[in-house]
Amino acid sequence: MTSPKLLEVRNLRVEFPTRRGTLVAVDDVSLDIAAGEVLGVVGESGAGKSMTGAAIIGLLEPPGRIAAGEIRLEGRRIDNLPYNEMRKIRGRQIGAIFQDPLTSLNPLYKVGDQLIETILTHLPLTQAQARDRAVKLLEDVGIPSASERINHYPHQFSGGMRQRVVIALALAAEPKLIIADEPTTALDVSIQAQIITLLKRLCREHGTAVMLVTHDMGVIAETADRVAVMYAGRIAEIGPVQDVIKRPHHPYTIGLMGAIPTMTHKVERLTQIDGSMPRLNAIPKGCAFNPRCPKAFDRCYRDRPDPMPAGNSLAACWLVEEKAHV
Amino acid sequence: MVQAVLVMLAVAFIAFTMFNFVGDPVAIMAGQDLPAEQRVELRKTLGLDDPTPVRFARFVANAAQGQFGLSYRTTEPVGRMILDRLPATLELSLIAVLVALVIGIPMGVFSGLYPHHWISRAMMTVSLIGISLPTFLIGILLILIFAVMLGWLPSFGRGDTVKIGFWTTGFLTVSGWKAIILPSITLGLFQMTLIMRLVRSEMLEVLRTDYIKFARARGLTNRAVHFGHALKNTLVPVITITGLQLGSIIAFAIITETVFSWPGVGLLFLQSVQAVDIPVMAAYLVLIGLLFVLINLIVDVLYFVVDPRLRSQGAKAGAK
Ligand SMILES: Nc1ncnc2c1ncn2[C@@H]1O[C@H](COP(=O)(O)OP(=O)(O)O)[C@@H](O)[C@H]1O
Ligand code: SF4
Numbered sequence: 001m002t003s004p005k006l007l008e009v010r011n012l013r014v015e016f017p018t019r020r021g022t023l024v025a026v027d028d029v030s031l032d033i034a035a036g037e038v039l040g041v042v043g044e045s046g047a048g049k050s051m052t053g054a055a056i057i058g059l060l061e062p063p064g065r066i067a068a069g070e071i072r073l074e075g076r077r078i079d080n081l082p083y084n085e086m087r088k089i090r091g092r093q094i095g096a097i098f099q100d101p102l103t104s105l106n107p108l109y110k111v112g113d114q115l116i117e118t119i120l121t122h123l124p125l126t127q128a129q130a131r132d133r134a135v136k137l138l139e140d141v142g143i144p145s146a147s148e149r150i151n152h153y154p155h156q157f158s159g160g161m162r163q164r165v166v167i168a169l170a171l172a173a174e175p176k177l178i179i180a181d182e183p184t185t186a187l188d189v190s191i192q193a194q195i196i197t198l199l200k201r202l203c204r205e206h207g208t209a210v211m212l213v214t215h216d217m218g219v220i221a222e223t224a225d226r227v228a229v230m231y232a233g234r235i236a237e238i239g240p241v242q243d244v245i246k247r248p249h250h251p252y253t254i255g256l257m258g259a260i261p262t263m264t265h266k267v268e269r270l271t272q273i274d275g276s277m278p279r280l281n282a283i284p285k286g287c288a289f290n291p292r293c294p295k296a297f298d299r300c301y302r303d304r305p306d307p308m309p310a311g312n313s314l315a316a317c318w319l320v321e322e323k324a325h326v
Numbered sequence: 327m328v329q330a331v332l333v334m335l336a337v338a339f340i341a342f343t344m345f346n347f348v349g350d351p352v353a354i355m356a357g358q359d360l361p362a363e364q365r366v367e368l369r370k371t372l373g374l375d376d377p378t379p380v381r382f383a384r385f386v387a388n389a390a391q392g393q394f395g396l397s398y399r400t401t402e403p404v405g406r407m408i409l410d411r412l413p414a415t416l417e418l419s420l421i422a423v424l425v426a427l428v429i430g431i432p433m434g435v436f437s438g439l440y441p442h443h444w445i446s447r448a449m450m451t452v453s454l455i456g457i458s459l460p461t462f463l464i465g466i467l468l469i470l471i472f473a474v475m476l477g478w479l480p481s482f483g484r485g486d487t488v489k490i491g492f493w494t495t496g497f498l499t500v501s502g503w504k505a506i507i508l509p510s511i512t513l514g515l516f517q518m519t520l521i522m523r524l525v526r527s528e529m530l531e532v533l534r535t536d537y538i539k540f541a542r543a544r545g546l547t548n549r550a551v552h553f554g555h556a557l558k559n560t561l562v563p564v565i566t567i568t569g570l571q572l573g574s575i576i577a578f579a580i581i582t583e584t585v586f587s588w589p590g591v592g593l594l595f596l597q598s599v600q601a602v603d604i605p606v607m608a609a610y611l612v613l614i615g616l617l618f619v620l621i622n623l624i625v626d627v628l629y630f631v632v633d634p635r636l637r638s639q640g641a642k643a644g645a646k
């Protein structure tokens with residue numbers, strides 16, 4: 001790899017202890033993000049995408065916890081930091097954007113005050129400087145007459161405008177990485193593309209890396225440098241976006257790509273493969289995809305495949321090994 | 327506003343009916359041996375023979391000026407009697423509410439932030455006792471411990487008071503402050519546990535919201551997240567409940583005032599019920615109705631101060 005790694009996730013395991021035993025929401029996930037790189041993350045609902053993101057930013061909600069593995073930011077281990085150390089990283093090094101802009105902003109505070117508060121938490125500026133920066137940020141995310149709008153409350157903005165404010169908040173202290181968890185799912189279809197374009201432009205300008213969680217393969221194709229496909233808490237396939245889209249190796253990815261329509265109608269959900277993902281407490285032995293896999297063979301019911309090199313990608317499928325040996 | 331006026335008219339109507347159907351005022355005032363023609367005369371001067379709507383209008387007009395006639399029991403003007411007693415009740419209620427808020431909110435915040443901490447569990451258990459014990463029992467227990475056994479605090483009365491205009495206050499003397507401690511705790515305890523439980527459950531709810539998650543994701547300090555963002559969002563329901571409770575505190579002061587012989591309107595009301603002193607009862611009813619209405623108006627105003635969403639709706643509604 002040429003570029004140094006900004007984020008390294010190694011063998012991450014996220015567990016939820018429950019009364020009926022421990023649920024493993026994220027199982028042995030490894031991934032890297034280089035500085036300025038956009039990593040797309042796709043997978044059906046419940047695949048563990050959000051939990052991976054929450055673990056990286058240190059906001060897993062109890063009882064969820066990191067049970068194994070490690071997370072490094074610029075080589076420094078961050079998964080076991082004390083609360084206040086990790087807090088200083090949030091917002092300053094790693095930002096986050098969540099799904100629903102309507103509920104991400106505190107309704108009782110002006111957007112300007114929320115921006116200024118965030119800026120002053122991380123940067124050594126005066127109140128006036130922070131205010132100027134807040135106006136500048138709102139302008140950057142395309143909010144007209146920003147110096148007035150700064151005094152408005154969240155409810156005075158439309159959904160799309162609110163998500164722009166959320167993006168401004170996430171970028172307020174110039175983090176190196178943004179975790180964007182389905183940033184447009186809750187928005188009107190007509191503004192989804194605008195928001196993605198904005199996010200892409202801002203991150204390119206600031207050199208911010210993005211972990212972009214989405215259901216939309218079209219967005220991935222246009223935005224991401226690399227893509228990780230998750231299934232039942234694990235990585236099924238990860239690699240450069242063109243490889244994964246044009247030359248998928250994992251049968252699940254192949255199914256997904258079959259489900260991508262042409263670029264003209266994009267909003268397809270990833271549900272076109274027969275059957276559904278197993279629940280966490282009923283993951284089959286061997287390959288978790290085996291009940292739905294058209295190519296499953298005996299070994300798939302015995303052993304669980306780990307991601308293994310397949311072209312430029314890694315794919316967790318025994319077929320890859322078979323092919324290599326043939 | 328219209329609603330407030332309607333509510334007051336309804337309360338006045340109930341008070342008015344009480345006047346008319348509970349006993350014959352002439353019989354009560356004049357005694358048995360008044361000749362029949364003089365009774366008729368008296369009925370006329372009192373306006374008792376006018377049609378009901380006219381009499382109701384007169385009642386409302388007088389009530390609006392604070393005139394409820396003379397007490398059957400003491401023959402003093404009822405308005406004066408009430409006004410003399412009102413400061414005692416209002417001071418007691420005010421301190422009770424402050425006690426409830428100043429202790430209840432921090433306890434609620436703590437047990438909302440750390441629901442599994444043993445202190446939180448202890449507070450929840452104790453608050454259950456606070457909710458289930460009847461007020462008079464709490465009052466008597468407090469008297470037993472702090473007045474009878476320890477002898478630290480007085481068990482009845484207001485202590486020394488100072489008169490400022492029509493207002494007699496106990497806030498300016500040491501004995502006044504000592505006297506108000508036990509009754510205000512008795513009166514405020516229930517509200518305190520209520521507010522604590524309310525703040526706790528609101529806090530737990532708010533801490534789960536997306537905007538709190540997002541505030542954490544921006545790296546804000548715990549203090550900013552908990553007290554800046556979370557607490558302020560719990561205040562809207564707390565204001566509502568406190569407002570509603572302030573009304574019932576004043577109304578339920580009857581029991582506390584009786585237990586502590588506190589010379590307020592509640593005690594006056596109870597004495598009047600025993601003496602079937604209808605004018606005083608009617609005036610008390612109207613007064614309590616008025617307080618409820620006023621408190622509701624204040625609560626509405628406070629909403630606007632706290633919640634900007636209502637502010638903009640209100641501005642639109644106001645412009646119409
Ligand atoms: N509080 C919880 N207790 C138990 N399981 C949970 C909890 N929260 C999430 N999960 C499980 O974790 C898994 C991964 O969830 P998530 O990461 O949100 O999926 P995605 O974002 O890919 O849709 C899901 O199967 C979900 O059921
Ligand atoms: S390991 Fe087997 S079951 Fe799993 S995806 Fe590959 S072929 Fe299908």
Ligand SMILES: [Mg+2]
Binds near residue numbers: 046049050051181
């Ligand atoms: Mg999710």
